[in-house]
Amino acid sequence: MTPTSAAVRAGFARGRAEIRQTLTNSQDLWNYLFPTLIFLVVMFFMRDSTVPGTTFSLGSRTLPSVIGMGIAFGGLVTLMMSLAVEREDGTLLRAKAVPNGMLGYLIGKIVTVSGMTVVAQTFVLIPSLFMLDGISMDWFTLIWVLALGLVATLPLGAVAGSLFSNPRNSGLIMLPVMGLVAISGIFYPISAMPEWVQGVAQVFPIYWLGLGMRSAMLPDGLSAVEIGESWRHLETLGVLGAWAVAGLVVAPMVLRRMARRESGSSVAERREKAMQRVT
Amino acid sequence: MAVVDHAEAQARGTEPATGGNVLDVRDLRMRYGTKDVLTGVNFTAHPGEVVALLGPNGAGKTTTIEILEGFRMRSAGEVSVLGIDPAHGDENWRARLGVVLQSWRDHGKWKVRELLQHLGLYYAPYSTDRITRPWDADELVAAVGLTEHADKKISRLSGGQRRRLDVAIGIVGRPELLFLDEPTAGFDPEARREFHDLVHKLADADTTILLTTHDLDEAEKLADRILILAGGAIIADGSADELARKMSTEAEVKWTVDGQRFVHSTTDATEFVRQLFSEHDDQLSDLEVRRASLEDTYMAMVRQFESGKQEDAVREFEVVTR
Numbered sequence: 001m002t003p004t005s006a007a008v009r010a011g012f013a014r015g016r017a018e019i020r021q022t023l024t025n026s027q028d029l030w031n032y033l034f035p036t037l038i039f040l041v042v043m044f045f046m047r048d049s050t051v052p053g054t055t056f057s058l059g060s061r062t063l064p065s066v067i068g069m070g071i072a073f074g075g076l077v078t079l080m081m082s083l084a085v086e087r088e089d090g091t092l093l094r095a096k097a098v099p100n101g102m103l104g105y106l107i108g109k110i111v112t113v114s115g116m117t118v119v120a121q122t123f124v125l126i127p128s129l130f131m132l133d134g135i136s137m138d139w140f141t142l143i144w145v146l147a148l149g150l151v152a153t154l155p156l157g158a159v160a161g162s163l164f165s166n167p168r169n170s171g172l173i174m175l176p177v178m179g180l181v182a183i184s185g186i187f188y189p190i191s192a193m194p195e196w197v198q199g200v201a202q203v204f205p206i207y208w209l210g211l212g213m214r215s216a217m218l219p220d221g222l223s224a225v226e227i228g229e230s231w232r233h234l235e236t237l238g239v240l241g242a243w244a245v246a247g248l249v250v251a252p253m254v255l256r257r258m259a260r261r262e263s264g265s266s267v268a269e270r271r272e273k274a275m276q277r278v279t
Numbered sequence: 280m281a282v283v284d285h286a287e288a289q290a291r292g293t294e295p296a297t298g299g300n301v302l303d304v305r306d307l308r309m310r311y312g313t314k315d316v317l318t319g320v321n322f323t324a325h326p327g328e329v330v331a332l333l334g335p336n337g338a339g340k341t342t343t344i345e346i347l348e349g350f351r352m353r354s355a356g357e358v359s360v361l362g363i364d365p366a367h368g369d370e371n372w373r374a375r376l377g378v379v380l381q382s383w384r385d386h387g388k389w390k391v392r393e394l395l396q397h398l399g400l401y402y403a404p405y406s407t408d409r410i411t412r413p414w415d416a417d418e419l420v421a422a423v424g425l426t427e428h429a430d431k432k433i434s435r436l437s438g439g440q441r442r443r444l445d446v447a448i449g450i451v452g453r454p455e456l457l458f459l460d461e462p463t464a465g466f467d468p469e470a471r472r473e474f475h476d477l478v479h480k481l482a483d484a485d486t487t488i489l490l491t492t493h494d495l496d497e498a499e500k501l502a503d504r505i506l507i508l509a510g511g512a513i514i515a516d517g518s519a520d521e522l523a524r525k526m527s528t529e530a531e532v533k534w535t536v537d538g539q540r541f542v543h544s545t546t547d548a549t550e551f552v553r554q555l556f557s558e559h560d561d562q563l564s565d566l567e568v569r570r571a572s573l574e575d576t577y578m579a580m581v582r583q584f585e586s587g588k589q590e591d592a593v594r595e596f597e598v599v600t601r
Binding site: 096 | 341342344345348350351370371373374376378380381384385386388389393397398400401402403404405448452460
């Protein structure tokens with residue numbers, strides 16, 4: 001076995017171990033379940049309203065959008081947070097002290113975040129299928145949008161996580177992400193937004209993840225209320241693909257730069273600061 | 280000697296380093312902005328040697344060890360660690376090193392044995408005929424005395440247990456060279472003693488160890504050789520014995536003659552006492568000769584260093600040890 005393949009295998013083992021640890025830890029599990037509960041309640045109350053101009057349930061229309069948003073959050077925010085935290089607590093430095101440890105660490109992180117994102121979205125999906133009417137699943141589309149969505153957002157999350165040295169500051173990036181959610185047609189149809197706002201939203205992956213998921217779960221007729229009155233699969237592929245490529249080019253550079261600066265004293269320094277905040 | 284070291288290095292499955300030294304540091308300099316932290320550090324370490332880098336806080340011990348670990352770029356000088364420049368050390372080189380980090384709360388959800396097993400996976404491809412990597416997790420847990428906590432979550436360990444786990448992680452790849460930065464900071468005496476036993480065990484297994492400490496007592500107990508780092512350079516280098524002898528330039532002689540007590544300081548106590556005997560012979564009583572200990576001299580230097588008179592401290596210390 002070569003050192004690289006050993007590290008890749010160790011990375012997958014690491015991801016499995018971390019998923020298991022998350023699923024057996026009530027605090028972590030609650031962190032995943034709590035937003036799910038909120039969304040389920042919201043969709044429950046929306047189920048009798050209809051999409052404007054149709055007789056289709058607004059709750060059912062919201063479900064795929066929420067799942068698309070959940071994937072974007074998983075890739076962006078979860079990875080960013082755990083990178084920032086694990087940089088501060090020395091996990092990353094430990095990975096650096098082990099041969100090919102950074103490779104294993106990153107693979108582990110990707111497996112953990114992807115795995116937990118899928119688990120969390122399943123939590124949303126399964127009860128919704130019983131609760132909501134009119135969902136027609138196209139599993140093939142669901143899987144490629146999910147996979148491409150993760151590949152598009154994970155590198156961005158890694159870059160963001162590398163830029164913040166203090167995990168408490170990383171909350172700052174939540175504001176623009178929430179702003180994007182608001183304009184990306186997740187809860188409110190994007191076609192009702194001013195055109196320039198639509199333009200901004202269509203640059204970022206959140207809109208396309210929502211659209212892609214809607215195309216996977218809603219009847220074809222509903223594409224009529226989307227921009228261009230179409231599911232625009234080709235454009236979805238194009239925009240998410242472009243983010244994926246850009247991210248995969250930039251992320252390793254940013255990660256390498258960040259990892260290079262990690263040393264025992266930089267971890268000790270952050271610990272000192274964190275301790276001061278605690279006391 | 281060099282030939283023996285060379286053969287030894289090969290026998291242990293390592294590539295021969297220049298002159299058989301595991302560590303070879305020449306004129307190492309480090310500058311942060313306009314502040315010179317290291318102004319020319321020189322030292323070497325042979326295979327199997329335990330070397331303590333001793334110095335007051337802020338003397339640059341951590342900077343030095345981080346440069347050797349390959350975690351920090353130096354400003355100037357030549358450094359060879361296991362025959363390789365740490366600035367260009369690859370993963371092959373990394374696999375032969377052990378680094379014990381100052382840990383905090385990483386991997387808190389992992390269990391002790393689980394984490395050691397996991398980290399061991401990365402070392403398996405680096406196994407050689409002479410060195411089987413990684414260290415078996417169960418054996419390793421036993422070696423650091425954590426057997427009864429092997430299935431405990433790491434976040435539930437006490438400070439001392441956590442530190443022993445850090446050491447276990449540092450040696451899971453059976454390193455040829457182990458770095459320990461302030462390994463016993465925050466230990467109680469019991470944990471400290473257990474830790475010292477562990478270091479002795481590793482040294483017996485032919486691991487070269489470089490540790491930093493600001494505790495002279497610890498350096499004396501653990502190290503074959505002590506390097507005192509102050510003012511950006513190594514100002515003393517030798518075994519605890521050698522350093523003590525070098526510093527014993529002054530001694531205090533106390534004696535009693537006719538019920539009267541006398542005290543005298545001298546650089547040649549032996550000659551002085553000989554004269555006392557020839558003068559007073561059996562009237563002489565209560566004779567005491569006390570040499571200034573390594574500790575006295577070192578502590579005086581540290582006190583001065585920490586009160587900000589760094590250059591004075593180093594100069595005086597150098598005068599004493601010359």
